[in-house]
Amino acid sequence: MTGAGGAAADLKGARVTVAGLGVSGVPAAKALHELGARVTVVNGIAGDKQRAEAAELDALGIAVRLGDAAAGLPDGTDLVVTTPGWKPTSPLFAAAAQAGLEVWGDVELAWRLRGPDAAPWLAVTGTNGKTTTTRMLASILEAEGLRTAAVGNIGVSLFDVVLGTREYDVLAVELSSYQLHWAPSPRPHSAVVLNLAPDHLDWHGSMAAYAADKGRVYNGNKVACVYNTADPETERLVREADVEEGCRAVGFTLDAPRVSELGVVDGVLVDRAFVADRQRSAQELAETSDIDPPAPHNIANALAAAALARAYGVGPAAVRDGLRAFRPDAHRIAEVAVLDGVRYVDDSKATNTHAAEASLAAYESVVWLAGGLAKGAAFDDLVRRAAPRLRGVVLFGADRALVREALARHAPQVPVVDLERTDTGAMAAAVAAARELASPGDTVLLAPACASMDMFTNYNVRGDMFADAVRALGSADTADTGDGR
Template structure:
């Protein structure tokens, strides 16, 4: 007899619940493992037979899961299914999801499953972050701050541990710093954060969501049911509108973050001080110091904005100003995020391969006065007109690579016709590996750069047309720069 999983939690017996888990990455495997632990019957579907996938499959099959890994495995939904737990890779119009929707079967993402499996005696609150760019940095900053406050905290979700692992840990966490993508948020329904932030909303993943409006709406789901604070970006009106549209708990506050002087109810910057005029009693006449710009790993505008958002979320949870400062001092940026690779002959070489969309690239470009910009790859439906218009006065030259480089070349021709453009193509002599490609990119950039310039890899595009991922692209760039500069 079918059972309704929507009524069940971690203390219930899931015996007889028939679950399908689509996708077999880290979060999918964690979902399978914990559903089996609860007593559900689990079928796991995947199409990619990479070694790590097969290794997970072997272990979970021993635990009792039915595993189906082959091309086409996710095209058909099995009969007699009570719930589908999907990875973010499955679009709403994919055959599996459409079949579940047509049959009235609930479709959850792994974060939604995790939310339902929290310990009712000690349900650690979630401080959630989304946005087109900056999510991972902000969540990791938040984790560092929470730990500086003496809390057992962890970064999880779209970064770090899968959320089902976190909530099922026998040693409960005090609080969880949660990164959520728009894909994950699309498949949430009951999740309600203690506080949440949308950092920014810009062109990205339109190919998945269908329209920018749908993409923004899914970002806005993070605010639904918020109990304490909806943190938004004062410089991005879309984020403020998402707060206005959200259905929150009575008494939840809207808290803005700004790179300028904060108004009442905001956090911002006064000279070189990170200032809080939101979580102090006398906020109309005073502010709390949360640290200084010198406490941050970079003073690039987007890094400062991320720090302010993390600080606002931590302060909403009751963290003291001194712990915010200590957590920010202890934080280090992850790899391929505005990382200085070399400085030689007055030229600085910077790897920001993580800038995989135009909004991220624009943020990176805005941190430097004169740039030789290395860009291109897979645009994912994004456009570059606004980016070029905003940053053209900073551009010494552009070196373009990748499948969609012509989109950027066209935007430069329209809005920055005086900027020299060099295209580096795979060539006519056969395939070119990443090392060879980047050696020629670096040579082209070196020829264009002058003393005082920054050569910046901020592609504004995904990497998978020419590299395994953004990290491989950044590694190839760094290796080529070191070889060229010694």
């Protein structure tokens, strides 16, 4: 198969196996089919959702094999295109390697299908903060008047952009470690690794492999490799990257910036990287109060987005205006209500320990709701650092014992409520228990540090049920007092 821009012609008539359905597999299968490839989709799960997706593809003339029929590599396959969820150790890929076949991810395919005048990519990855930073970046680019979109792992298919008729000046592209693993070719204009912490190690096999896949985002960068000065591993990845001549390392920090960094001085975001005299001057970009919410990790996200935008030549006024216009997605440090002087905050998106630690650090006095699927994580470091601000903990979910044991070791003085129930009323019980532990001035914080699928469909449903339970408390208070206002 040829390189960027030349894959479309080669794919005509090629026998392509697409591994997986869902938000990546279905668009990939459709795109390949429209380019004239002979497509077979394989998916080991054969539930109602998968059968509906298979019926949609079958109507287009795309073959789909579900369940046991999906085992093995289809005869005559020329290329395998995989969705992010399939592990590198899957037998399908071993069979592809034995047959001498390439395996592309959806991002690799999209990159190779780009035309010669395609919009450059500003790429964002990291363990946490990817979606927020990507959307902040798109908001800043829009404020500059550029034609842009936030795409990739954020939920908007790259194929819609690459194969669509709309023209773009530049794209804000969120990339997961899964996608980067199968994407050796992309060469972004500039990129950032926001942070690195153990996550998805069951998929990657080791922390070193996970970090290496994240580091691919820096390969071929043209203008700036942006890194987090508080996370030395991100700078190490920059130093090891193979970039174009003249590409610079640009750091971001919550402290006063040094030369070639963006940082914060007296509540102002400032740039000492993309100014004419970096040694003696800095450019004010925005105030921390322009960021919603102005939690430390969200300010870091804003600095990373600003660095990528500045690398592309965006002016300081657009950085300020874009950050002011940005509103975070649901379930990301979202205040639900204040009841009896207690703030209730939904950060259900905090699905790993690194994200939960950042969330807990945003509040001084916390009643913490935690638990779910640990995904192999350990909780000692998280609990040790958070212990001084914990006023109580409510635990739920399959792996709550791991959190409880860490609390016993590092915060034995903190009261803990351990909920064994896993029915649909469990979240309401958790919120009620948290209310009993909280005092005026505290924050009841849902930042589970775990995945949600043991009890909930996804983190969105978990956050929605938390918010519903909090609002139900408020409604009950109104009814009890007879206050109909």
